[in-house]
Amino acid sequence: MMSQIEKQAAAARSASKRLAIASAEQKNESLQAIARALRNRKSRILEQNREDLAAGEKAGLSTALMDRLKLTEQRLEAMAAGLEVLTRLPDPVGEVLEVTDGEKNLRIEKIRVPLGVVGMIFEARPNVTVDASGLTLKSGNAVILRGSSSALCSNSVLVDVIREALADTSLPPEAVQLVTDPGRETVRELITCKGWIDVVIPRGGPGLIRRVVREATVPVLETGAGNCHIYVDRTADPGMAGNIVTNAKTDRPGVCNATETLLVHRDWAEKHLSKLCKELTLQQVEIRGCSRTRRVFPRAVPATATDWETEYLERVLAVKVVDSLGEAMDHIDRYGTGHSEAIITEDDAAARRFLQGVDAAAVYHNASTRFTDGSQFGMGAEIGISTQKLHARGPMGLRELTSHKYRIHGTGQIR
Template structure:
C-alpha cells in the first residue's frame, strides 16, 4: 500500500491539533507566563524583527504596493512596543476558559452548567499586517486555542521572524511551541488546502481586503468567522455642533486612513451644509484629504471632484473622502443601508431623539453618537488585542476578543441519576 505524502500545510495543522489538546489544559498562570515571555522577546529581538520588516518594505516598494498597504506592512519600534503591550494587556484580562455562563438545577437533582471552552484550532488567513501574527498568537494562547497562520507574501520575512521569536520565547514556558504554526508556502493552493482541512482546523478567520474575504467565504468548507471591510460613514445632522463635527470628521478620516474603521463617506444634512460644509471641506483639504462629492457638495465647497456611483461603495483606505448632502435623517440612513458594509457608522447631533433613531435603526456592528468611528478596535473597547472585526451576525459581531474565540459545552453533574 502506497502511503500518501502529507503536505506541509496538513502537517502544521496536525501539529496544531495535537498542541490544542495540551493548551486546553493549561492554567491561567501558565498561559500568562507564555504571554509575558512573548512580549519580552519582541522587545529583546526588535532589531532582528525590524531588519526582516525592512526586507518586506523594500520588496513592497519594488512591487509597487499602495501607500495604504505599505503603511499596514511597516513595523517601527513604536508599533513593536504596542504589540508587546497588547500581549501584556491580555495578562490582566480574565481567562474566559472555564467560565460558567449559566447554571440550571433540575428537579431530579442534575446540575447543568454551560461552560466556556476553546474553539480548538484557529486558521488565520490575512494580508500585509505583521501585527496580526502577534495578536492572533496572543489571543489564541490566552483562550487555550492553537493557531495556524498564513500571511501574505508581502509580509513573509516579517511574519517568519516574528514566529521564530515567539517560538523561542515559548520554549522557556509550559506553553507548547506547536500551538503557533506559520504556513510558509505562499502558493494559493496552500490557502485552498487550509480552507478544506475539516477535522484539523475548527474555524477560519480571514482578515484583509474584500477579495480575500469573499474568496474565503465562498470556498472554505471549514466554518468561517467573517471579518468585513469598512465602508464607514459619519452623518452630520442639522443639529450638530460645528466644532464637534469638524473634530470628529477630521479624526475619522486622517488619524490613520489605511485602517478599516476610518470614515470613507461623509453624509451632511442640507441645512448644516449651507452654513458649515465649506469650512469643513477646507479643513479636510488642509489635512491632505481629496474630496469627491455630489453636485450639492461641489456647489458649496471648492476643489471637490465629482463623485461616481462607485465612490459611495469604495473603501478607500487612503486620504480620500466621498461627501453627499442629504435632505433628512431618513435619507442618510437609506444611503448607509444601501452602500455600507455593516462595520461602523456614526451620527453627530445634539438632538437625542435623532440620535436614538439612528442608533436603533442603522444595521452595523458598531454605531456611534458624537464620537469617531476610529474607536471600533479591541483595545479601545477594553478587550485587549483583537483577532478582527466581525460584520456578520452569527456567533460574534464587532471587535472579536477573548470571549469570541471560545465556544461552550454543557457540564452535567449528577449523583447517580438515570433516565427512566
C-alpha cells in the same frame, strides 16, 4: 498521505488539547517568555525583516505596503508590550456563563471553552504573527498562521522565536504553526481543513476575504470592510460636527473605522456645509460631492455612484446632502458594510431612531467612528473587527475567540 497543512493542523489540534486545560498562570508565563524572547532576539528578527524589505523593493511594492511590512526596534517593542498587556487580562476559559436547573433537577452549567484551532490568513503586516499568537494562546487556542509571501522571512523568524520561547515553558511549541509554502493552494487547503481547524479568520483586502468566504468549508469570521458614514442631522452642533467629521476622516485614514461618506441634512448643509468642506480641504481632504454639495462648495469633485460604495482608505470624503433622517438611513442601508455608523444631532428622538434602525456592528451618537476598536472598547486587544452577525460582531478580543459547552451534572437521570 497527509499534506503538510494536514500535518500541521494535526499537530496544532493535539497542542490545543493541552492549551485548553492550561491554567491562566501557565499561559501568562508563556506570554512573558515570548515577550522576553522578542526583545532578546531583535537583531536576528530585524535582519530577516530586511530580507523581506529588500525583496519588496525589488518587486516594487507600494510605499504603503513597504511601511506595513517594515519592523523597527520600536515596533518590536510594541509587539512585546502587547503580549504583556494580554497577561493582565482575565483568562476567559472556564468562566461559568450560566447555571440552569434543567428537567429532573439536572444541573446544567454553560462553560466558556476555547474554539480549538484557529486559522489566520493575513496580508503584509508581520505584527499580526505576534498579536494573533498571543491572543489565541491566552484564549487557550492553537493557531495556524498563513501570512503573505512578501513577509515570509519576517514571519518565519517571529514564529521560530515564539516556538523557541514556548519550548522552555510548560506549553507546547506546536501551538503556533506557520504555513511557509507561499502557493495559493495552501490557502485553499487551510480553509477546507474541516474537522481539524475550527475557525478561519481572514484579515486583508476584499479580494482575500471574498475568496475565503467562497471556498471555505471551515466556518469563517469575516473581518474588515468599513464603508462608514457620519450623518449630520438638522440640529447638529456645528462645532461638534466639524470636530467629529475631521477626526473620523483624518486621524488615520487607512483604517477600517475611518469615515468614508458624509451625509448632511439639507437645512444644516445650507448654513454650515461650505465651512466644513473648507476646513476639510485645509486638512488635505479631497471632497467628492453630490450636486447639492457642489452648490454650496463648488470646488468639490462631482461624486458618481461609485463614490457611495468606495472604502477610500485615504484622504477622500464623499459628501451627500439628504432631505431627511430617513433618506440618510436608507443610504446607509444600501451602501454601508455594517461596520460603524454615526449620527450627530441634538435631537434625542432622531438619535434613538438612528441607533435602533441602523444595522451595523457599532452605531454612534455624537462621537467619532474611530472608536470601534478592541482597546477603545476595553477589550485590551483585538484579533480583528467582525462585520458579520454570527458569533461575533464588532471588535473581537479574547472572549470572541472562545465557544462554550454544556456540562451537566446528574444523579442517574433518564428521560
